[in-house]
Amino acid sequence: MRADEIRSRFLDYFAHQGHAVRPSSSLVPGDDPTLLFTNAGMVQFKKVFLGMEEAPFTRAATSQKCVRAGGKHNDLEAVGVTARHHTFFEMLGNFSFGDYFKRDAIRFAWELLTEEFGIPRERLWVTVHHTDDEARQLWLEIADISPERVFGLGDKDNFWQMADTGPCGPCSEIHFDLRPEGRRGTEVSREEFEELGEKGEFLEIWNLVFMQFDRDADGELHPLPAPCVDTGMGLERLASVLQGVDANYKTDLFTNVIARAVEVVGVPYEYDTPQGVSYRVLADHGRATAFLLADGVFPSNEGRGYVLRRILRRAVRHAYLLGRRAPTLVEVVEAVIDRMGVTFPELLGRREYIVSNTRAEEERFLATIDAGIKLFDQLAPVGGSGTIAGAQVFKLYDTFGFPVDLTELMAQERGYAVDWEGFERELDAQRQRSREDRKAAGIGVEADAFAMGWEEVPGDTADQDFAAYRATAAQTDILTFRRMEDGRMALQLRENPFYAESGGQVSDRGHVRGDGWSMTVNEVRKVAGRVAVVGAVEGDFIPGPVTAEVDEPPRRDTERNHTATHLLHAALRRVLGEHVHQRGSLVAPDRLRFDFTHGGPMTPDQVSTVEGMVNEAVWANYDVCSNQMAYPDAIARGAMALFSEKYGDVVRVVEIPGVSMELCGGTHVRTTGQIGLFRILSESGVAAGVRRIEAVTGREAFERVRRDERTLREAASLLRTREENLLPRIQQVLEQGRDLQKQLEKARTSGGGDVVSTLLASAASLDGVRVVTSSGAFGSVDEMKALGDVLRERLGSGVAVLAETEGGKPMIVVVVTDDLIRRGIRADAVVREVAALAGGKGGGKPHMAQAGVGDPSRVPGAMEKVREIVEGLLAGAPA
Template sequence: MKSHDIRKQFLQFFESKGHLIVPSAPIVLKDDPTLMFNNSGMAQFKEYFLGNAEPKSKRIADTQKCLRVSGKHNDLEDVGFDTYHHTMFEMLGNWSFGDYFKKDAINWAWELLTEVYKIPKENLYVSVFEGNPDENVPFDQEAWDIWKELIDEDRIILGNKKDNFWEMGDQGPCGPCSEIHVDLRSEEEKAKVSGKSLVNNDHPQVVEIWNNVFMEFNRKADGSLEKLPAQHVDTGMGFERLCMALQGKTSNYDTDVFTPLIEKVEQITGLNYTSNDVKNISEEQNKINIAIRVIVDHIRAVAFAIADGQLPSNTGAGYVIRRILRRAIRYGFTFLNTKEPFIYELVAVLSNQMGEFFPEIKSQQHLVTNVIREEEASFLRTLEQGLQLLENVVTETKGNEVSGAKVFELYDTFGFPKDLTALILKEKGFTYNEADFETELQKQKARSRAASEVTTDDWKILIDGNVETFVGYDQTENEVKITRIRKVDSKKDGVLYQIVLDATPFYPEGGGQVGDKGILVSANETIEIIDTKKENNLILHFAKQLPEKVEAGFVAKVNTDLRTSTSKNHSATHLMHLALRTILGTHVEQKGSLVHPNYLRFDFSHFSKVTDEEIRQVEAFVNQRIEEQLQLVEHRNIPIQQAMAQGAMALFGEKYGDTVRMIEFGNSKELCGGIHVKNTADIWHFKIISEGAVAAGIRRIEAITGDAVKDYYKNQENTLAELKETLKNPQDILKSVVSLQDDNAKLKKQIEQLLREKAKSLKGELASALQVINGIQFLAKQVDLNPEGAKDLAYELGNLGTNIFLVLATAEENKPMLTCYISKELVASHNLNAGQVVRELGKYIQGGGGGQPFFATAGGKNVGGIKEALERAVDYIK
């Protein structure tokens, strides 16, 4: 059975059981601060389990893209070495929100596996929760009794809390689970060892394929459990493992989920992958297999993350994506001998494979391909730099063990993988101190944990029920009651309080727009709201203190100055998006946005620099729309299909509901939940202040509106006035500046000529100052030249013989520079290296540098160190 059909049959089966089939949420999460990526099938439904929103159906089924590469669920280091762990995987799931429970969930799971997919019953084992007296959670007798009717009791396993009790996090809904495991071993192997003893023991052919979670409890901040008011079912079946079972394979990578990607890698590299059925392969072939598995796994994670809007970067989720891609590049570089970008070529294969179920990979194929190709090229250059840095470390090492701290520095600062470092060191006869490396790594992890450590109290409910609403589109001030509060203590922000209001005018951060600030005012006190965010469908107002009387009535007042400035920038963002698509082409799509009171930032897909003329055209386009005084047309809660039919722009990577809000300004139509001006005239004026590249195929524009533009022009005017005054108030300021530039160029030429003549005159003087030490003509001296003149002088003196060793120092504008020249014959015969010389002597001038073995330079900060540096130069030849 093809993977395409396996996925389709799962969805059709649960549709026949009354489930609503919903699409996968984006792999990158935008509105859940507790998760970086969607790491399970249930993540997009958290608000339903928490009771903060009503699901569109009590029964739902889907296939969800998941990514497990950070935090508690991190499979990255296992990927490639075994045959069943992945970074990105699909989770097939069926869900019940207060509807059916254990009996239906278990019976349907069994029916699908044994009657629809025809997996032999004798190949299956199931587990139920054994109970935990310490937490007052009983043995799951109900699940045991249901399974006993379907399967022999000797195939039912009791599982502990680690394996058979599922929790959303340290707090929140949780409950016992019942796993289903499949034994894929040969009959001969089954006869030797019972599959029951191999369940949950990391056997590659006895694997869990389905987990049925029965959410019965709520975990409180103190660790205690309380019964949930409604019981839920949350199931997840690993799609890749299911395909392995149904296609009769012993490795996920031997299924048609991965074989088209593997075949493409084989075609590009000329190397062969051997399936898991082939035994006794060589160590070299095993390394090739591991590398290919890493690459075909990682391309899926990286490609879908980029398609969902997460570009590789140096921080946060972007850094995780970059790290995954670099791991794949490194395996190709080391074990497949690929020195040029090639992984990007796999995107087309992935698009053909998965484009029907996940259309984003097809529509974003061009962008994803270009971003990955540029990232590959960049990291391959980094690998070359890392090799040079490693060479320097080896040169400076006494003995044959390199410092673990140095290896960690290469890893942490330059992204140079430790296993590649170890491989290269081994080839050179070196090792590194692994304990020291691990110490540095743990220090960094401790710093990272400390910075992100957060303690969250339970919610204190003041008004029960889902009464919270947002009224901020129509009001900036409103009478409110506090419905719930909790304390959050983090290393980063200290103690803050999260306050939920019954009818808030505060806009929560979202869609690129920052959250509102303002105050809560009662008869006796004023509480400052420093930020507003949304989490699991709750609007959270952050304050540094709680009101003395939380039960009192309050007036919530948004800071309207900040709100007004923000709304101008948000509306201008929409107009600019239309301008870019009109002027540059309809390939332009939003890839990121920040709407702040002071400025707006907009990332978009485009594959070349936006020219100055195009910038002027975009500004003119937006300002024309402002002058036209276009009225805001707002459509609230309209069906998404209707909005799209009317031409609304939807953003990839965003999660939309069945009904949406559409914002129109003339021809600009976008799905948007943000705050906007009532008329484009309110924006006053639009000005682009910068444009540049963010990643391959992604450009970034920063712009300002309103009062910020007024301030910008005022500053420009002041600068111009100061410039005129400096130039003695010429009639034509531009002509005056051009004249200055011409004069400056002439003077530079004259100075260069004078310095060349000075160097020539110095040549004779310094040639007579050369000393012969151990058969080497040596000179270490400070000269009154610029660094370029010192270089010319060094080469001139170097032409005098084949045994010259020079160190010249300069201090132009109080900036010390050392220049070292060594005859190539000396480099070969005496094992001298100019790069090493300047690195070591550079320490005296508080600097460093490098270069070639026969010529190198080093700059520094301490002019006073020149004397000692020159005195120590002779040590190299004594």
């Protein structure tokens, strides 16, 4: 049975059992900062399980894309080595939100496995939590399974909890007997069962979690009023069972992909060889790379992008071990798209983007790995011996992307030991830095306490009406309120005109006024499916009728920027290509910022063209329409969806007919003409393959135009010309500057001919040391220094003292050759003595120094003393 059929039959079975079949959510949890990646089927329902959201269904089923390659759930180094570990996999699951519980969950699982999929009953074993007598009895009753094949295990194996506190409960696992045929089905003790499970002879294929408790801060368990069910079954494992193979990599999910890698590399694939491991890594990492790129993760040096980069580089390294020195993973990624694109159309829709970025990252790393090998050659040269320091191993790992097993393998080949303790110290330090960065970014932070402690207003049980799309003010009532620890008040209004920050658009600000009190709204947040406004209250707060008003000018400016962002996105795709996708945005009253995928800087002409296209759309005054429709219908119509956003069944589509159509929950202008004017301020790079445009619209764009005009007027005034003549005037000034520079360079070098020869001919000799002294018209200090440089080069061994006494500012410059500097004779010491005789002072460096002249009339006398000064210094200097 092919994996595609297994997936379909699983979902169809639960659809017939009244479950809402939900599409897989993105690998990037759009509204869950506690996770790096979606790593289980329950992630998209987490807020439902926590009671923070209410789903429109009470039972659901999914085939969820998952990645476990970073943070707590990290299987990366085991991939390719074991038969079961993957970075990317699919989790089949069925869920009950206060609907059915243990009986039906067990019945569904047993019926699906034994009847729908035809797995022999005698090859299935079950574990329950050792305290869960109810689940044990249900298994015996429903499955008619022997009591000797139901084991009670402890918390480690059969108790699940989301966090230290909150929903939790016992779980029941179903295992498949993989023992050799002669031993298969024979009874074992619990201890033997656990031991054989460690050896892989019993394979866990399905886990049924029964969330029936709420664990408080003291660790006490309290029964939940509406127990839930959360199950998970890996498609890859189930496929290996149903296809009768002993490893996930032997299923049809991988065989075609591995075959493509073999075709590209040209080395035979044998399972139990190092080459076999490398091919399996390529296949697994090709899947992870394709799906992560499709869901908007981009290779970088931090967060999710860093994990993807490590996956990519680990794959490149294994291709390298197979002897391949050209991009290889990109070919595997294309095979993944061909294999899975029908089931996951985002792969087909973003093929060009996925392929081009995989290739570019491979090419970058192939250059890097060569540099890393050069460093390794320095650390462990062929024919040598010793230990490679842990810090150097970590540098190879962190800077050059060398997995530790590559370093270990290369070290063994050359007879070197590795300081693994030192490496672990460096790695621990990096992990600590990563934890601090994640904490600062909000990743790993548990559910916000803001959701707790709300007080309902008696008699008003209506749900909240989100009015921000149609109004900026409302006469309404308070549904619930909460007094914050910092003294502010948080309110949830029945009719709410305030927009809470989402999708890059910043929150509104404004006021809420009640009877005898008012609140300045300085924060807007989402909580439990509603919007809450937060601020300081003046007066005595009394729940009742209120007037809620959004500050209108900032809202309108924000709307201009948001609609302009959609026009910008469309223009970029037309000018640069369909590979352009949004990677982030900021929509504020005073500006917009738009990050997008593109391989290099835009040319000035491209920037100008995009700016012109957006303004043409503004001046065309198109209508801006918004409609609610089913998510599949919106995508089928061509609506753009953000990579990391989580969408429901019904989505809001914002359309500018003929120009742009995107899924968007933000506020917009009614017609594009209300934007007024659009100006791009800058285009820059923010990460590899990610560009950023910053722009302004409306009143801010107008202010920028006026500011630029003022600058032009002031510049024209400074250059004594008219504004229309400013450019040729600037060109004239630049040309004059270039002419002056040429004259200066000529002056600096003109002394290198006859003047230098004349000065050298006049030099006095003191025991082989030449002393040049000269007073005259040498020009500026720069010209004197240029002449001094030439003299230093041609003196051989000596000192030169030049004094400007005619045309320019009185100045003395001294130069000393390097051999005399080594004997302790320095130009700064000479110039101080000479300058003192002329009533001046100075200083500088050992090879060249300068001084001002206090009394020009004393310069000739000072110059006559130069020989005496140098003689004195030579007398005290070593030979």
